[in-house]
Amino acid sequence: MLTVQGGTPLRGTVSVRGAKNLVPKAMVASLLGSEPSVLRNVPGIRDVDVVRGLLELHGATVSSGPDAGNPDGELVVDPRNVESAHVADIDAHAGSSRIPILFCGPLLHRLGEAFIPDLGGCRIGDRPINYHLDVLRSFGATVDKLDSGIHIYTRDRLRGTKVQLPYPSVGTTEQVLLTAVCAEGLTELTGAAIEPEIMDLIAILQKMGAIISVDTDRVIRIEGVEKLGGYVHRALPDRMETGSWASAALATRGEIYVRGANQPDMMTYLNVFRRIGGEFDVDEDGILFRHPGGDLNSLVLETDVHPGFMTDWQQPLVVALTQARGLSIIHETVYENRFGFTEALGRMGAVIQVYKECLGGIPCRFGQRNFNHSAVVSGPAKLHGTDIVVPDLRGGFSHLIAALAAEGESTVQGIELINRGYENFMEKLNALGANVTLS
Ligand SMILES: CC(=O)N[C@H]1[C@@H](OP(=O)(O)OP(=O)(O)OC[C@H]2O[C@@H](n3ccc(=O)[nH]c3=O)[C@H](O)[C@@H]2O)O[C@H](CO)[C@@H](O)[C@@H]1O
Numbered sequence: 527m528l529t530v531q532g533g534t535p536l537r538g539t540v541s542v543r544g545a546k547n548l549v550p551k552a553m554v555a556s557l558l559g560s561e562p563s564v565l566r567n568v569p570g571i572r573d574v575d576v577v578r579g580l581l582e583l584h585g586a587t588v589s590s591g592p593d594a595g596n597p598d599g600e601l602v603v604d605p606r607n608v609e610s611a612h613v614a615d616i617d618a619h620a621g622s623s624r625i626p627i628l629f630c631g632p633l634l635h636r637l638g639e640a641f642i643p644d645l646g647g648c649r650i651g652d653r654p655i656n657y658h659l660d661v662l663r664s665f666g667a668t669v670d671k672l673d674s675g676i677h678i679y680t681r682d683r684l685r686g687t688k689v690q691l692p693y694p695s696v697g698t699t700e701q702v703l704l705t706a707v708c709a710e711g712l713t714e715l716t717g718a719a720i721e722p723e724i725m726d727l728i729a730i731l732q733k734m735g736a737i738i739s740v741d742t743d744r745v746i747r748i749e750g751v752e753k754l755g756g757y758v759h760r761a762l763p764d765r766m767e768t769g770s771w772a773s774a775a776l777a778t779r780g781e782i783y784v785r786g787a788n789q790p791d792m793m794t795y796l797n798v799f800r801r802i803g804g805e806f807d808v809d810e811d812g813i814l815f816r817h818p819g820g821d822l823n824s825l826v827l828e829t830d831v832h833p834g835f836m837t838d839w840q841q842p843l844v845v846a847l848t849q850a851r852g853l854s855i856i857h858e859t860v861y862e863n864r865f866g867f868t869e870a871l872g873r874m875g876a877v878i879q880v881y882k883e884c885l886g887g888i889p890c891r892f893g894q895r896n897f898n899h900s901a902v903v904s905g906p907a908k909l910h911g912t913d914i915v916v917p918d919l920r921g922g923f924s925h926l927i928a929a930l931a932a933e934g935e936s937t938v939q940g941i942e943l944i945n946r947g948y949e950n951f952m953e954k955l956n957a958l959g960a961n962v963t964l965s
């Protein structure tokens with residue numbers, strides 16, 4: 527449990543490393559190669575440990591790692607001895623992250639079959655995998671749902687296909703990429719997601735020998751090749767963590783320099799940060815985020831797929847908006863259930879009302895479907911400490927910064943969930959002058 531004494535502005539420097547939404551997938555991609563791959567800038571987060579464990583279960587050798595002796599966060603994955611799709615304790619990884627579903631393409635190419643445990647990840651909506659399974663079927667694989675997970679297999683080489691996504695799903699776009707690169711012939715994906723982490727994955731696959739073109743209007747074409755090699759790659763920085771610290775600076779009236787932050791990937795966030803009244807300076811090594819003093823501005827915001835405002839930025843920003851003058855309206859259009867964390871904020875004194883209606887310009891998939899996916903925040907609210915149980919990764923970080931912005935003491939339980947996406951967050955909080963103690 528964490529005890530937080532709030533009310534002190536966070537000031538100082540934190541470093542961000544490779545993106546949680548790229549690094550584990552880059553590790554999976556290494557399974558497609560005939561030689562070892564080297565990934566740099568790997569953060570010490572739980573999602574990386576989970577994928578490392580899965581790769582080792584399948585027979586890959588994973589060496590180095592993000593420890594004190596490895597400041598560059600280098601990870602070497604040697605897939606040459608991968609020979610097992612059905613690993614006895616794969617269920618030990620059930621519920622730990624979303625990544626296991628992305629092992630399908632590489633394992634089908636290498637071994638002709640894959641066993642996928644039940645997936646984890648944040649409980650912020652139903653998170654079905656119907657698009658993934660439809661895509662795998664369309665490449666020619668057979669999908670059997672078992673009590674313990676899913677068995678996917680093929681006797682022949684997978685064939686290129688045409689896929690049209692009903693929604694630009696990040697994971698399904700990655701599923702198509704990781705499967706199509708070694709399938710026979712051409713794959714055309716329309717309605718693709720184009721998040722920066724996907725572009726970085728495409729860069730990795732190209733280094734391995736893949737032929738992938740990203741056309742206009744969310745169309746990606748992949749020409750399958752017979753064989754891929756290894757890669758050497760430095761992962762792009764984590765824009766979700768960058769946005770989280772930026773929101774923490776606003777919420778606590780502080781000033782945080784995020785070393786490693788990359789402006790091009792933060793464009794949309796930075797525009798919103800400036801509209802709220804936040805100030806920032808970009809230099810070669812990172813971005814300095816600061817509270818301007820005085821009042822913040824309220825605003826109307828919709829989350830969306832890239833290049834829109836990313837859903838993973840939403841929860842920490844809501845905490846900052848509790849301190850803005852006036853009414854802010856947030857319409858969450860990516861996940862149907864991402865406002866559960868506001869209940870604890872309400873107990874801390876925030877004034878937040880959630881609505882089932884689409885309170886935004888774009889009617890989204892969740893309108894008329896009974897999901898609380900819009901929120902109205904009224905501020906500025908004086909926050910006070912309370913007892914909190916972390917609900918999910920970003921919700922947990924948001925609770926933490928709310929506790930740091932609040933007057934008095936809070937207790938936060940379940941902080942292990944935060945390790946899934948924030949490297950060394952306790953050390954970083956201490957470096958920023960936060961008054962937090964672990965017991
Ligand atoms: C590990 C990782 O990279 N996670 C990110 C990834 O999640 P993830 O890849 O799981 O998110 P998706 O983009 O696939 O999901 C977007 C929407 O599509 C729906 N959907 C998705 C797949 C499917 O088969 N059927 C279906 O209906 C989902 O329920 C959701 O409403 O992208 C999200 C959107 O940027 C981010 O919030 C997550 O941090």
Ligand SMILES: C=C(OP(=O)(O)O)C(=O)O
Nearest residue numbers: 624647648838919920947
């Ligand atoms: C929703 C998130 O992640 P995941 O898809 O891994 O649950 C997130 O990082 O905010």
